[in-house]
Structure formats: C-alpha cells, structure tokens
Amino acid sequence: MKRFYLLGFIALMLFDTLAQVSFKYTAIHASPLTLDAAWLGRIFTHPWVYIAFAGYMGAFYTWMTLLRHAPVGPAFAASHLDVVSVTLVSIWLFNDELTLVKIIGGILILLGILCLAKDAGTHLSH
Template sequence: MKRGWFYLIGFALLMGFDTLAQISFKYAGTHALPVTADIAWLLRVFGAPWIYGAIVGYVGAFFTWMSLLKHAPIGPAFAASHLEVVSVMLLSVWLFDEHLTLPRVLGAVAIVAGIVCLGLAESREHVPEADEGPAPA
C-alpha cells in the first residue's frame, strides 16, 4: 500500500475513533446526570450504552495511533491527530443543537490550515533536490 493511502486511511480511522469517543462521552455524561460521587451515579454511567462506545473509540484510537506512529513523521501526525476537534464541533451542531460561531469556525480553519502547512513542509523536506545527484552508497 502506498504511503499516502496508508496515511489517509489511518488518519481517517483515527479521526473516526476519536470522534466516536468524544460524542459517546457527551451522550453518556448527559444520560448519567446529575453527577454525584456515589454508586448510583456509577451505575448510571455504566448502564448507558454510550460509555461503551467511548471505550471502543479510545481503544481503537490508541491502536490506530500506535500504527501510524511507526511510519508517520511525528509533527504532522500529532497535528493531524487533532482533526477530531473539527469533526466533533460539526457533529455537535447536528446532534446537540450547539451553535457554530465565527470564533469556532475560525479556530477550525486554523487547525486545518496548520495541519496542511505541516504536511506540506514535511513532504518538501523528503523530496530530493534535482541537482543533488544520486545518494551515496
């Protein structure tokens, strides 16, 4: 599999798992209200099916992230691993009736622009110059 496809599929999976975890935690927390420091609250938390979605999301994200770290450069990989901030924000508008505000949209644009800049910088560092000649053996 070409490296580009590996990264694309890997980061899409990572974003999906991270988004699942965050959205599931929101649902689980909402269904477990009010928060109290007792067994009844813990039973409400673990009685909500969404808590298991959060666990699946975090376990999936962990294994996906570990696989990506074997191959991806750490700078762009770390930045791209935060794309779930944008996906969670967009899904929260639909699922939780939250509002998109100008600062949120600008923040999302800044996150995506930063990831694109890091990715471009990383790809240019690994492209050999035309006048360098062959690499020494």
C-alpha cells in the same frame, strides 16, 4: 503510502469523534452528577460508555500504527482533526452553535495541518 496516511488519519478522526460523542451521551444519561454509587451505576449501565472505550481503543491502535510510519510533527497535528469533526458533529447532534470563533479555529487547525504536512513532504523527498 499517502493513501495509508489518508485512511489512517480519517480512521483516527472517526474513532476520536465516536469516543467524544459517546462520552457526551454517557454524561447526558448519567445526570445528575452526584459522585456516588448511584451515579457510577448510571454511567456503567449505559452502553454509550462502552462505545466510548471502544472508540478510544480504536484511536489508540490507529495512532500507534500511524506513528510507526508518519513523521511525528504532521501526525500530531493531524491527530487534532477531531476537534473540527467533534465540533461539526456536536452542531448536528447536540444543537451546539456554530460561531465565528469556531469557524476561524477550525480553519486555523486545517491550515496548520496542511503546512506541517507540506513541510514534512518536502523534507521526506530530499
């Protein structure tokens, strides 16, 4: 069961990250933001928007599957791993800056997930 959770949360993180990066690419290619038919045309004729939708569908299916089996608290916390993965991928793909605040935030997210997972494991074993 632990392998199921591990693989499930990795899949969820990958799908969420794919969706966020794809929306970023869509936004870049749909510029400038004009809120008109031409802008919508630029969005919906670009393949990245469909990759983003596929990422969200994969994330939704993975999330629903995990929720059937995993405790809600740790599952909800682990679903936020994408904040860390999107930050790291954005540094690589979009030249975003890695700041001390981002590092501390990522560490706190990981520590929170570990604490909730440990607590859930303790309650499940009793």
